[in-house]
Amino acid sequence: AQSVTQLDSQVPVFEEAPVELRCNYSSSVSVYLFWYVQYPNQGLQLLLKYLSGSTLVKGINGFEAEFNKSQTSFHLRKPSVHISDTAEYFCAVTDRNFNKFYFGSGTKLNVKP
């Protein structure tokens, strides 16, 4: 089975500052990794995903993430955040058969003016 750890439950940051949201996973098999964003009272939207190939993955809204196999991490970054990035972000993992998706507990990003 897989599991995901998001150590930061909340991350406050000022507008136009850089941000990194941390995600670590554990798995005994090869995995696919995802970042989703959730705005209040809505479903989740895909930001980006890592399936194979380049370990640096670029997603929507200027976000990117880097897969680090040795550190079992998939941290999400953005060089300059906007007020509109205020939301909750979830890291997720699934095995190569896509039997189940496992989600972290989420990180609330609060961008302040």
Add this chain to the structure above:
Amino acid sequence: DGGITQSPKYLFRKEGQNVTLSCEQNLNHDAMYWYRQDPGQGLRLIYYSQIVNDFQKGDIAEGYSVSREKKESFPLTVTSAQKNPTAFYLCASSLPGQGDEKLFFGSGTQLSVL
């Protein structure tokens, strides 16, 4: 437009009552999932189905039931055995093996106890 429709958006349950949450997709996806979301706990898998007429328990299936009689529909029943049903419920679907591996989510149903 293709997507996942969950209804109702808000639902209230009385003590001892069963309630059913609807999830319909027109994406022609084989796999469908139900997640429960509680503040600070992320998403936890209740049930999933990878094919019509077949489904498996997730990590927190107790007090819930599902059916998958049609490819496009995966309703979730919250039974009276679920003693703490207040949560945000999310339905999702996917089409693994087609080069676009990801979950598509509905907009959710907020269930509260009266």
